[in-house]
Amino acid sequence: MLSFDPITAENIGKTAEYFKYKISRTSDYTIGAMYMWRDFYQSSFTIYDDMILYKVKFVDHTSFTFPVGGGSLPKAMEAIKEYCKENNLPRWFCTVPEEAIPTLVEDYGGTKPCNANRDWADYLYNADDLADMAGRKFSGQRNHINKFHKLFPNYSYQRITAENLPRVIDFLIDYEKNHGKEASLAQEELTRTLELIPYLDKFKLPGAFIEVDGVIVAIAIGEVIKDTLYCHIEKANRDYPGSYQMIVKEFSNDMRTSYGIQYINREEDVGDLGLRTSKLSYHPVALLDKYCVLIP
Secondary structure (H helix, E strand, O other), rough: OOOOOOOOOHHHHHHHOHHHHHHOOOOOHHHHHHHHHHOOOOEEEEEEEEEEEEEEEEEOOEEEEOEOOOOOOHHHHHHHHHHHHHHOOOOOEEEEHHHHHHHHHHHHHOOOOOOHHHHHHHEEEEEEHHHHHHHHHHHHHHHHHHHHHHHHHOOEEEEEOOOHHHHHHHHHHHHHHHHOOOHHHHHHHHHHHHHHHHHHHHHOOEEEEEEEEEEEEEEEEEEOOOOEEEEEEEEEOOOOOHHHHHHHHEEEEEEEEHHHOOEOOOOOOOOHHHHHHHHHHOOOOOOEEEEEEOOO
């Protein structure tokens, strides 16, 4: 029978070896997302026949994610079937990308009990759009950026390193105290961000910040898998007008130059209307829906 291990800082590196087999650009198969939300979703994993299998608690169901890897999908699906039978569990799959729906529905007889939840759709952008912000549709963002340049001409953009990491942590603690949202999920995100920060180098997650007169005013932390940057964390001090637009543009340009990325996934808005308005204003090229599938 399958045996699942809780995700830890020590074993999560094993899972990263399988991200090259991702069949979509959704954010769920990333070290950052898996580690940050491991306790919230009671996440665990196992490797079976060179396939990575995740087990999570999602919407009160024990669920699995779509198996990926270099091994046999039929064998992995059969192993999950036996595990569910032995543990008297329904076969729920969650955060299923559009690309995997035909397999689960047509090949395995699965059903989608409901439509994809808009709150959990990932925002996918063209990397050039965010790095350049060219054209009329980005005139609003450029206005904010121009204002920032005028107000803070001596700003600097820097990568996060072991030496400046304590200052980044101080920024996040101050942000949570003075600018954090009261919503429970937003508070959870800030807590998990502080857990993730010490492992940026270990997990190979690039990050950067913008500084004005020795004060960090915005940060971004991401993860590059194949041609896509996954932005796990974006925070900016609104007391510095344009700081949010600046970190989005500077970080996107840096990652494009350093890694040759073509797309940027800035993850979900989780139903926050302010966040939704902001993410839409950067003109995503797609919203990546995720589904729940039940297999009899």
